[in-house]
Amino acid sequence: MPPRCLALPALDTRFLNPRAEIPYGLTTAEIKLAMEDIYGIVNAINTILYSKVEQRLEDLVLGNSLSGIISELVVKSIADRSESLLRNEKVGGHPDLLPVGYYDSCSILHGDEGIEVKSSIQPGGWQGHNPEACWIMVFRYSVDTQTEPIEEREPIRFVQVLTAQLSQEDWSFSGRRGQSRRTPTASITESGMHKLRSNPIYQEPGAVVWPERYSYEALYGNRRLI
Numbered sequence: 001m002p003p004r005c006l007a008l009p010a011l012d013t014r015f016l017n018p019r020a021e022i023p024y025g026l027t028t029a030e031i032k033l034a035m036e037d038i039y040g041i042v043n044a045i046n047t048i049l050y051s052k053v054e055q056r057l058e059d060l061v062l063g064n065s066l067s068g069i070i071s072e073l074v075v076k077s078i079a080d081r082s083e084s085l086l087r088n089e090k091v092g093g094h095p096d097l098l099p100v101g102y103y104d105s106c107s108i109l110h111g112d113e114g115i116e117v118k119s120s121i122q123p124g125g126w127q128g129h130n131p132e133a134c135w136i137m138v139f140r141y142s143v144d145t146q147t148e149p150i151e152e153r154e155p156i157r158f159v160q161v162l163t164a165q166l167s168q169e170d171w172s173f174s175g176r177r178g179q180s181r182r183t184p185t186a187s188i189t190e191s192g193m194h195k196l197r198s199n200p201i202y203q204e205p206g207a208v209v210w211p212e213r214y215s216y217e218a219l220y221g222n223r224r225l226i
Contacts, residue, residue, distance in 0.1 A: 003151035006050055008043045011035055011158070012204070019220060020201040022163060023115065023135050024099045025084035031201055034077035035139075035158055041073060042156055058143045058156050066143070070119040071096075074139050078117075085115065095134055115163070123209050124193055131171030131186040137163040138196060140207060159207035164195035 016028055046056040058066060075096045079087035085097040090107040095114035098106060102113050112134075118126055119139040126138055140160040144153040170192030173185075188196070197214040208215050 002047075003050075005056060005151050005153040005155060006043065006047055007155050009039050009155050009157040011039070011202075015204050016202050017200050017216065020163070021199055022201065023165070024097075024113075026078070026082050026115075028201060030081045030083075031078065031161065033081045034074065035161075035202070037077040037081070038070070038073045039155075039157070041077075046155070054150065056150075056153075056155075059145055059150065062145070067119045067121070070139065070141060071117050074119060075117050088114070094130075094132065123207070125187065127185045127187045128171075131168045131173050133166065133168045135163065135165050136188075136192075136196065137161065137201075158202065160203040161201040162196040162199060162203075163201055164192070164199050166192045166195060170195065 011032060013032070016032060018028055020028060022028065022031070042057060046058075049056055049060070053060075057069070061069060075087055078097060079085055082097075084100050086100055086106050088094070088096050088098050088106065088108055088111075090109055093108050094110050095116040097115040097117065098108060098111060099113055103111060108114075115135045115137050116128070116132060117137050117139070118128070119141060120126055121141060121143055123140065138161070139158055140162075141156055141158050142154070143156050147153040166188065170189055171186045172189050197209065198219065200208075200214070200216070200219075203216070205211070205215065212218055
């Protein structure tokens with residue numbers, strides 16, 4: 001029997017929301033399959049890493065580097081599973097997922113239709129490089145890098161998936177000043193966070209920020225599955 005850190009997570013379908021508004025014909029079922037694909041990919045990588053160095057991907061690659069890897073896996077897996085969306089093959093292109101048949105190419109530097117994907121361990125404060133009027137899909141995940149011994153650590157898993165169509169007014173922009181070399185960032189404002197949290201695709205109860213307002217029960221009452 002593999003150690004706990006190499007267990008394959010199971011997506012709890014009770015926390016999927018069939019009433020979520022998802023654009024471009026993407027379905028909850030396709031997102032579920034994509035998330036399960038990512039669990040399988042990460043588990044396969046970690047099984048090899050653990051056999052060689054007794055560490056996992058999430059122990060070796062931290063912070064923004066890990067979220068970047070997860071985002072790439074999300075984009076690739078959704079594109080593989082979706083009948084209506086393609087992966088944007090342009091490095092640094094926007095948005096990450098492109099609607100089938102809308103563009104002449106699948107390599108777009110800056111498009112006006114599609115879904116931008118973000119992943120994070122944070123419950124909010126999500127950022128981008130520019131304020132964009134577009135659909136955003138955020139995948140929150142949990143990482144256990146503290147439990148000792150390492151074989152008792154929980155595997156990485158998704159705890160919340162949110163999506164919304166944001167306008168430029170839903171972002172605040174922080175550019176460079178003077179000779180600063182900091183990367184310009186745009187942060188999602190309170191209005192944008194409200195839109196995202198009001199339209200969950202998947203969320204574990206413990207991951208909900210302000211459950212009195214954004215839990216399934218608060219959003220839909222006791223009949224959310226209807």
